Amino acid sequence: MMGILNDFLVFKEQNTFEPRQILCLRCGSSDIIQKGARIGNHRFQCKSCGKYFTDSLGFEGRRSAPEYITVDVELVYVGLSIRKTVKVLHSIYCNVGRFTIHRWADQYGHMMDEYLDGITPLVGEEWRTDEIYMKIRGKRKYLFAMLDSETRYWIAKQVATHKGTDDVRPMFKQARDITGKIPSKLISDGASNFAETHKDE
Numbered sequence: 001m002m003g004i005l006n007d008f009l010v011f012k013e014q015n016t017f018e019p020r021q022i023l024c025l026r027c028g029s030s031d032i033i034q035k036g037a038r039i040g041n042h043r044f045q046c047k048s049c050g051k052y053f054t055d056s057l058g059f060e061g062r063r064s065a066p067e068y069i070t071v072d073v074e075l076v077y078v079g080l081s082i083r084k085t086v087k088v089l090h091s092i093y094c095n096v097g098r099f100t101i102h103r104w105a106d107q108y109g110h111m112m113d114e115y116l117d118g119i120t121p122l123v124g125e126e127w128r129t130d131e132i133y134m135k136i137r138g139k140r141k142y143l144f145a146m147l148d149s150e151t152r153y154w155i156a157k158q159v160a161t162h163k164g165t166d167d168v169r170p171m172f173k174q175a176r177d178i179t180g181k182i183p184s185k186l187i188s189d190g191a192s193n194f195a196e197t198h199k200d201e
C-alpha cells in the first residue's frame with residue numbers, strides 16, 4: 001500500500017521514510033513473503049518458521065479495510081470535499097456512511113497535521129519528484145509529491161488534472177516555505193513542468 005497516509009504511518013513508527021521492515025511476530029525473522037494482495041489487512045508468511053500473520057500498522061482495531069481509510073484520508077487531505085469523497089468511496093465498493101468517512105478523515109488528517117507541524121525537516125541538496133496516478137470516477141488525477149532523495153522525507157504535494165501541463169509552482173512554493181531552501185539538484189522522471197519550474201525559481 002503506497003501513499004501519503006501510509007508513508008506517514010511508517011514514518012511515525014520508525015522515523016524515516018525507508019521502506020518498512022516487516023518481521024515475523026513469532027521468531028523475528030525478516031525472511032517474509034506477502035501472501036496475497038486482497039483488500040484488507042496485509043497477510044504475510046515467515047519463511048523461517050512458517051507462521052502466518054497480518055500487518056495493520058496504524059489501523060489496529062478498525063473494522064474497515066486500511067485501503068478504504070487510506071483513500072478517504074488522502075482525498076480529503078488534498079482538498080476533495082467530503083461529499084465527493086463519499087462518492088469516490090462508494091464507487092470502489094466501500095459502503096460506509098458519510099459520518100464514518102468524515103471521522104476517518106478527521107482523525108488521521110489531524111494526526112498527520114499535528115505530527116508534521118512539529119517537525120522541521122532536515123533535507124539535503126537533492127530532491128526528487130514523484131507522480132502518483134489515480135483514477136477517480138473514470139477521471140485521471142495526478143498527485144505530485146516532492147521528496148528529499150536521501151531521507152525520503154515528503155516535503156510537499158499537489159493534486160493535478162493533467163500530467164506534465166499543470167502549474168506546479170504552488171508545490172515549489174510550499175516546499176520552499178517548509179524547508180527554507182531550494183535544492184541544488186532536482187530529479188524528476190522527465191516531466192517538463194518540474195524542470196521548468198525549478199529553473200524559474
Ligand SMILES: [Zn+2]
Nearest residue numbers: 024027046049
Ligand atoms: Zn518466523
